Amino acid sequence: MKTRQVLGAGAILALVSLVVVMLRHDDVAESARSPASQKSPAPNPAQPKPLESRTANSPVNDLIIPTRDQVEGQPALVAPHLSELTTTESPALADKIGSPNTPPEQEAKVVLDLLKLYRRLFGTYPAGENNHQFVNALLGANKEKLPLLPHNHPRLNAQGELVDAWGTPFFFHQNSRNSVEVRSAGADRLMYTSDDILAGRPSPTGDSSAAPGDMATDG
Numbered sequence: 188m189k190t191r192q193v194l195g196a197g198a199i200l201a202l203v204s205l206v207v208v209m210l211r212h213d214d215v216a217e218s219a220r221s222p223a224s225q226k227s228p229a230p231n232p233a234q235p236k237p238l239e240s241r242t243a244n245s246p247v248n249d250l251i252i253p254t255r256d257q258v259e260g261q262p263a264l265v266a267p268h269l270s271e272l273t274t275t276e277s278p279a280l281a282d283k284i285g286s287p288n289t290p291p292e293q294e295a296k297v298v299l300d301l302l303k304l305y306r307r308l309f310g311t312y313p314a315g316e317n318n319h320q321f322v323n324a325l326l327g328a329n330k331e332k333l334p335l336l337p338h339n340h341p342r343l344n345a346q347g348e349l350v351d352a353w354g355t356p357f358f359f360h361q362n363s364r365n366s367v368e369v370r371s372a373g374a375d376r377l378m379y380t381s382d383d384i385l386a387g388r389p390s391p392t393g394d395s396s397a398a399p400g401d402m403a404t405d406g
Contacts, residue, residue, distance in 0.1 A: 263328030291352030295386035
């Protein structure tokens with residue numbers, strides 16, 4: 188009787204051990220299949236970061252920097268350094284602005300002629316939203332780094348703006364690719380009053396004419 192009990196107990200113990208081993212095997216297999224247990228591949232430092240992960244703190248070499256061709260036609264936000272210019276000469280037209288031989292009432296027309304010369308050279312007027320940006324293009328912030336206005340011109344104020352005979356910055360308004368207006372506030376220094384001096388007017392067909400002196404040579 189005791190022998191049967193011992194054999195029965197031994198069989199039960201063996202069965203329990205077998206079940207425990209099987210359960211452990213299943214746990215190991217499940218753990219191996221679990222995503223959490225799978226190691227992620229080591230990041231490749233040469234692989235660029237996704238666009239959405241780039242922040243203002245990203246290294247400079249990780250940012251997309253536009254080429255000159257991509258920014259061509261955009262407003263000139265800063266004037267070029269003198270060392271960047273292809274020449275230090277400027278057209279004779281620039282000397283007429285502020286010259287004793289040029290009546291103040293004619294200066295807006297001279298500035299317009301200078302802008303037309305720019306269009307002759309580069310195919311369009313400078314892209315700009317204010318006086319400063321137009322002037323930057325004339326100072327050489329263009330694809331050829333060619334100055335049409337010297338950096339030390341006496342009519343440039345401390346803000347880098349071109350001013351009229353009364354010290355007021357000229358107002359530039361580009362109506363279209365081929366039409367631009369230059370406005371002087373006149374003696375009262377107030378824009379859009381009766382003594383304003385205007386050169387260039389809006390034209391439905393665009394101003395495609397070239398004024399005398401457009402092709403003035405450096406001197």
